[in-house]
């Protein structure tokens with residue numbers, strides 16, 4: 001492998017973050033969210049490192065089937081559920097738990113249930129309590145629960161919801177959602193699940209039996225105004241590359257496509273082998289932080305597909321071949337995300353397949 005850019009994935013840090021989630025969860029079960037290739041970290045090594053998790057959550061059926069192919073035997077919640085009879089049967093064959101968030105899915109279940117084996121369906125109704133994304137209105141969900149509970153095919157009926165603003169401590173919408181969900185689930189005896197990382201860390205909801213942390217496991221902050229380090233979360237992914245050229249540009253000369261950055265004085269720049277073809281955000285403006293050795297530098301001009309430029313005026317010792325951290329250890333992904341006007345989730349999940357993931361801290365180390 002000759003490509004200079006790589007993502008080092010520290011599975012020990014992943015486990016430490018998972019232990020934090022366990023501690024916060026207390027007696028509740030912890031089902032890590034491993035959708036989108038485990039937020040870009042590589043779903044196979046991640047689920048193996050978290051083999052003692054109580055279950056896992058993924059977005060869609062294909063991701064759920066992939067976990068079974070990887071040998072995961074724990075429960076797997078497919079958040080978006082199934083959209084066809086074939087999907088229902090595939091989920092049953094693989095023993096997946098299906099989210100139910102839309103009346104069309106309810107119709108499908110009522111249509112097909114009689115032909116499905118008794119006790120074969122594990123369903124979690126997703127309640128719309130304020131996010132206005134996926135979910136059945138609470139009233140509607142309570143009726144659906146009664147309808148489905150009478151079907152021989154149904155083995156488990158859970159209830160879940162998702163908070164829209166748990167990243168902001170004490171947000172009134174979280175309180176409203178928590179109250180509505182708490183009331184709706186008073187009489188349920190199946191699994192009940194509400195908390196994402198933010199709600200788990202702030203304790204915004206504690207009456208669920210299953211929590212669904214994602215970003216905190218990967219060492220990103222789920223809370224606005226709080227750093228991951230301040231929450232004792234360790235970065236799992238460190239995106240690294242190398243300087244491939246060093247040069248001086250003179251006053252008046254520009255750097256990169258669109259000539260968006262123009263030197264006001266003679267400026268030493270470094271070119272780093274990392275670009276939007278790797279998942280580094282093209283919209284990251286000049287000034288986005290980058291770390292070379294112990295030096296904090298920043299980007300200059302537009303990010304290209306395979307390279308980006310950094311300002312070396314404060315790091316004149318840098319030479320081609322020097323190691324660069326784009327995010328991770330020593331440079332939190334949340335800082336880079338803030339500079340690029342996005343969130344750490346997007347940077348981690350957006351890492352492209354051409355970047356090799358190099359794992360440490362796994363069972364084979």
Ligand SMILES: Cc1ncc(COP(=O)(O)O)c(C=O)c1O
Pocket residue numbers: 033079162195196197198212213214215216222
């Ligand atoms: C339904 C659901 N639950 C849990 C999570 C995990 O959220 P977080 O990564 O903020 O912990 C997500 C992530 O988007 C989600 O969509």
